[in-house]
Amino acid sequence: MGQRANLVIVKQDGYDLYYNHWCANTLPCELFWGPEHAISFIQAQKKVEQTDWLDDIWAEGGAVIDEAKKLLLFYGGEEEQSNIPFRRLFLEVMQKVWGEWEINWAHEGIVDLAEYVGVPRERVISGNDDDLAYINLRPPSAMNWIDTIASIKFEDEETLIFPLDGGIEGYLLHGPELLQNCNKSFGYKQFHMEEWGSDFPTSGFHIDTKNKQIEIWYADGFSNIVQRLQKKWPDWKVLDHCDRYETQSEILKDRLQFQTRHRSEMLSEMKALLLRSPKNPLDIISSLVTRLQKDGKEVNVNPRAYMHGNYCVPEATREEIIRFAFS
Incomplete structure (x- = not known):
């Protein structure tokens, strides 16, 4: 404890x-x-x-x-x-x-x-790289269990979005084997987070298979994440956007939309937290x-x-x- x-x-x-x-x-x-x-x-x-x-x-x-x-x-x-x-x-x-x-x-x-x-x-x-619980991109069993938003641009230029539970490490540390186990039927051409749940996702990644490039963002602290991924994805480029989740929205344009919360609602929650x-x-x-x-x-x-x-x-x-x- x-x-x-x-x-x-x-x-x-x-x-x-x-x-x-x-x-x-x-x-x-x-x-x-x-x-x-x-x-x-x-x-x-x-x-x-x-x-x-x-x-x-x-x-x-x-x-x-x-x-x-x-x-x-x-x-x-x-x-x-x-x-x-x-x-x-x-x-x-x-x-x-x-x-x-x-x-x-x-x-x-x-x-x-x-x-x-x-x-x-x-x-x-x-x-420690033990957190390798996920090898496929199956969506979570409950709509409000989304932790990660994954998107993949395949060789044929098709781009699909995969809502996932668990963090990016559990998926990307499998290396290219993740792509070999990808079932496209789990993917969405468009995805609006507000239709699935109110909790904002904690991480996301975009894989461009043609250009061999991975882009990541995350809320929680991931130590040495680029170096660890680089070892698993040799000859690939890894771009670390830290907490700038908007980069994934820009890549996917209007196909991916995150939740929006009113500023006043968050300020009220914040004030209560500080006065507790x-x-x-x-x-x-x-x-x-x-x-x-x-x-x-x-x-x-x-x-x-x-x-x-x-x-x-x-x-x-x-x-x-x-x-x-x-x-």
């Missing part, structure tokens, strides 16, 4: 590395309130050795704050991590709070953070341990589970910042 994150503060002579076991899924809301509060939040966490970096399997969020360059690089959250339109609006509102600071999303997750402070990407890459009273996970652990012990059970808790520094921006301050940011 946990939502593990590495947090970094850049110093003149290097950097300080911190660890929090529980904050990855709430990290955008922890950092939203401006550089002063963000720095205080990070410094309230457990400072660890520079050898204690998480890898891309365990790190579910993280941040680098470079005060000298006025730069924030981060990733994490729930809706912010998986929903690209929501994330873009969140960063837009957050930028107003942070003023002249540069705010960047870490598309490769922990790899981007490590490389920013000079740590080789190899140190935080697990090299924060919970201390250590209180939850303590309550669980007490209950189990009362039942006569022996309980051992991993010491890392207690690595959470509680820092809370006062409610009045949060409300004032929100009034400014959403005005």
Whole structure:
């Protein structure tokens, strides 16, 4: 259990590395309130050795704050991590709070953070390619289970769209074998996401078989994705568009349409998220341990589970910042 994150503060002579076991899924809301509060939040966490970096399997969020360059690089959250339109609006509102600071999303997750402070990407890459669950392009069994939008331009110039569950890795890491197992009867000439579900897809890819080119986009952080795909697709060109899902719409023109959500609806959801009273996970652990012990059970808790520094921006301050940011 946990939502593990590495947090970094850049110093003149290097950097300080911190660890929090529980904050990855709430990290955008922890950092939203401006550089002063963000720095205080990070410094309230457990400072660890520079050898204690998480890898891309365990790190579910993280941040680098470079005060000298006025730069924030981060990733994490729930809706912010998986929903690209929501994330873009969140960063837009957050930028107003942070003023002249540069705010960047870490598309490769922990790899981007490590490389920013000079740590080789190899140190935080697990090299695990086990997620190969999909070899055909069959649509999901439920209409609202779409995670990935795939499109293929075949040798005969026909282009088909395939709605899929699961992420791009599970498909593309099969290499060209994926094309050999492609059943065209599963494809659509046109596809409108709103007819299938309200959840925005988390990734997509377009394969041009004639020109041997693959283009990808994704919400979640994929470390070393281009290098990994290049090994599986030798002699092919891989273009990484990060979270720019519009590139696939441009390729397919009006044949692919994504959902649209009203800005006001997302802002309302965002405001409620930011005003939500924060919970201390250590209180939850303590309550669980007490209950189990009362039942006569022996309980051992991993010491890392207690690595959470509680820092809370006062409610009045949060409300004032929100009034400014959403005005």
